[in-house]
Amino acid sequence: MTPAKLADAVLAAAHALFAERGLDPTALPESTAVERPRNPEHGDYASTLALQLAKKSGVPPRDLAAGLADQLGRTPGIKSVEIAGPGFLNIRLDAAAAGQLARVVVQAGKEYGHSERLAGQKINLEFVSANPTGPVHIGGVRWAALGDALARLLRAVGAEVGTEYYVNDAGTQIDRFAQSLLAASRGEPTPEDGYAGAYIAEIAEGITRDHPDADLATFRSVGVERMLAEIESSLTGFGVHFDLYFRESDLHSRGELDHALTRLREQGHVFEADGAIWLRTTDFGDDKDRVLRKSDGEWTYFAADCAYYLDKRERAFERVVMMLGADHHGYIGRMRAMVSCFGDDPDTHLEIMIGQMVNLVRDGVPVRMSKRAGTVVTLEDVVEAIGVDAARYALARYSADSPIDIDVELWTRSTRDNPVYYVQYVAARTASVARNAAEVGLSRGDADSFRPELLDHEKENELLKALGEYPSVVATAAELREPHRIARYLEDLSGNYHRFYDNCRILPKGDEPIGDLHRTRLWLNDATRTVIANGLDLLGVSAPERM
RNA sequence: GCGCUCGUAGCUCAGCGGAUAGAGCAGCUGCCUUCUAAGCAGUUGGUCGCAGGUUCGAAUCCUGCCGGGCGCACCA
Numbered sequence: 001m002t003p004a005k006l007a008d009a010v011l012a013a014a015h016a017l018f019a020e021r022g023l024d025p026t027a028l029p030e031s032t033a034v035e036r037p038r039n040p041e042h043g044d045y046a047s048t049l050a051l052q053l054a055k056k057s058g059v060p061p062r063d064l065a066a067g068l069a070d071q072l073g074r075t076p077g078i079k080s081v082e083i084a085g086p087g088f089l090n091i092r093l094d095a096a097a098a099g100q101l102a103r104v105v106v107q108a109g110k111e112y113g114h115s116e117r118l119a120g121q122k123i124n125l126e127f128v129s130a131n132p133t134g135p136v137h138i139g140g141v142r143w144a145a146l147g148d149a150l151a152r153l154l155r156a157v158g159a160e161v162g163t164e165y166y167v168n169d170a171g172t173q174i175d176r177f178a179q180s181l182l183a184a185s186r187g188e189p190t191p192e193d194g195y196a197g198a199y200i201a202e203i204a205e206g207i208t209r210d211h212p213d214a215d216l217a218t219f220r221s222v223g224v225e226r227m228l229a230e231i232e233s234s235l236t237g238f239g240v241h242f243d244l245y246f247r248e249s250d251l252h253s254r255g256e257l258d259h260a261l262t263r264l265r266e267q268g269h270v271f272e273a274d275g276a277i278w279l280r281t282t283d284f285g286d287d288k289d290r291v292l293r294k295s296d297g298e299w300t301y302f303a304a305d306c307a308y309y310l311d312k313r314e315r316a317f318e319r320v321v322m323m324l325g326a327d328h329h330g331y332i333g334r335m336r337a338m339v340s341c342f343g344d345d346p347d348t349h350l351e352i353m354i355g356q357m358v359n360l361v362r363d364g365v366p367v368r369m370s371k372r373a374g375t376v377v378t379l380e381d382v383v384e385a386i387g388v389d390a391a392r393y394a395l396a397r398y399s400a401d402s403p404i405d406i407d408v409e410l411w412t413r414s415t416r417d418n419p420v421y422y423v424q425y426v427a428a429r430t431a432s433v434a435r436n437a438a439e440v441g442l443s444r445g446d447a448d449s450f451r452p453e454l455l456d457h458e459k460e461n462e463l464l465k466a467l468g469e470y471p472s473v474v475a476t477a478a479e480l481r482e483p484h485r486i487a488r489y490l491e492d493l494s495g496n497y498h499r500f501y502d503n504c505r506i507l508p509k510g511d512e513p514i515g516d517l518h519r520t521r522l523w524l525n526d527a528t529r530t531v532i533a534n535g536l537d538l539l540g541v542s543a544p545e546r547m
Numbered sequence: 548g549c550g551c552u553c554g555u556a557g558c559u560c561a562g563c564g565g566a567u568a569g570a571g572c573a574g575c576u577g578c579c580u581u582c583u584a585a586g587c588a589g590u591u592g593g594u595c596g597c598a599g600g601u602u603c604g605a606a607u608c609c610u611g612c613c614g615g616g617c618g619c620a621c622c623a
Contacts, residue, residue: 061603131623326617330619333619400554491570525582
């Protein structure tokens with residue numbers, strides 16, 4: 001019996017009860033859920049349905065709870081139902097019904113935890129989008145970890161996801177980048193407002209080698225391509241693949257800014273003043289109107305944002321998700337207003353996620369500079385310091401709302417206090433048990449030797465409940481755009497596995513003959529490995545066979 | 548000044564309106580002759596920033612205040 005099926009049973013009981021008492025069935029929700037109470041005295045699962053229905057039905061909650069308990073008590077697999085407090089239903093399952101889950105999980109394999117909850121939704125996810133004027137810095141690394149995890153999560157719940165990296169290859173920052181390369185190639189000092197760092201000299205040198213007569217235009221075009229190739233390669237090494245690297249220059253060359261301007265004009269929110277073309281974003285709550293085309297005829301960055309948004313919408317994405325650093329949160333107001341100016345609804349078509357700052361900390365002091373980039377800490381620096389797995393886990397483990405310090409010493413430690421090791425250790429332990437089982441001739445066996453009623457130890461029950469919770473954790477994490485929930489869940493699951501391991505011997509001791517308990521526990525071991533591996537995969541972290 | 552965000556144990560943080568608010572670290576104390584001790588068990592530690600409101604029920608939702616961070620360009 002999975003929690004989802006139990007929840008269905010609770011709802012079915014409510015329907016039966018309402019019919020029996022002649023109550024209005026429209027008061028019943030379409031679906032309900034059961035909780036995994038922390039306090040074991042509150043049963044294996046708890047439902048608050050009676051509390052929720054009391055007001056709507058006009059029946060006292062404890063009275064409703066009693067009726068529900070009566071109905072539920074007749075459901076196979078349910079051992080007992082108690083009413084507690086104001087009207088909680090505390091439900092206990094038979095060991096056999098609870099234990100079935102081990103088999104459900106193993107048989108579902110990689111699919112366990114997946115659902116169709118967001119099926120049919122087409123979501124565009126844009127993240128990182130660091131300017132191609134230098135390596136990806138640490139803030140972008142957080143988005144790489146979080147954005148990629150979110151893409152995996154959304155796909156796991158059935159959404160159609162397109163991931164994109166917006167390449168700002170058309171603005172004046174690119175001019176400065178080109179001039180910095182040119183200066184470096186001539187051995188001249190970095191121009192004012194230019195880019196410094198060893199990488200500039202390296203790229204300049206490479207371009208000069210391949211294009212001896214390179215002029216500013218060459219440094220510009222080739223420089224951007226090489227920088228972008230480097231960025232893409234470092235992201236690939238980080239396990240992050242983008243479906244599309246979208247170039248701002250394409251918006252210009254395809255005339256998409258004019259197209260967007262036309263559309264905005266049609267909607268009636270464009271005006272001219274002081275020789276510039278403006279979008280009246282104040283119509284939709286922005287604190288000031290925004291320039292689309294400057295008086296000198298140049299498009300603004302904001303105009304390109306408008307065109308890019310329109311482009312995504314015209315590619316049939318119904319939801320446009322963008323991830324920005326906290327220093328860009330001022331964009332939210334104008335972006336939402338812009339969406340409204342197009343006639344869209346910012347609450348349904350746009351979603352802007354804001355992430356707080358990240359520091360790499362060594363010996364209690366923030367690391368400030370990269371060996372290669374000079375002024376910032378880069379993706380390579382983070383990977384070199386703690387490795388891809390730890391970096392991805394550390395960056396995905398915290399809510400994007402909270403600023404984080406990544407302590408190099410902590411995240412490279414091989415102890416309990418390093419969360420990624422704690423979780424990966426379970427992956428290794430479960431794999432080790434499976435290997436040892438195979439060596440002594442123990443296998444999960446067939447359906448006859450899977451005897452879930454034998455899984456009646458407290459720690460087995462706790463582990464089963466944790467495993468059963470996984471699908472709803474995935475669904476919630478996807479809906480709330482909070483990958484950190486996966487990490488926290490995996491840590492909880494890991495604790496449950498270790499306690500099971502400590503209390504319940506899986507393999508036969510010495511000459512002990514192999515029995516159904518050994519086989520059944522092996523199912524539980526393998527179910528745990530499945531969920532740990534699936535969860536880590538959502539975060540882009542490996543599930544090692546050995547450590 | 549306006550806006551966004553955060554404020555939970557000594558520290559770092561979980562907690563999508565539910566029961567006695569949880570975990571790791573730090574402190575103290577135990578557990579390895581058979582599956583990985585990179586583990587487990589016990590113990591100490593809280594006016595959930597403050598004040599109101601909504602609710603059967605608030606750390607969670609709303610309002611105000613206090614404190615920290617960030618942002619308010621015809622920059623990109």
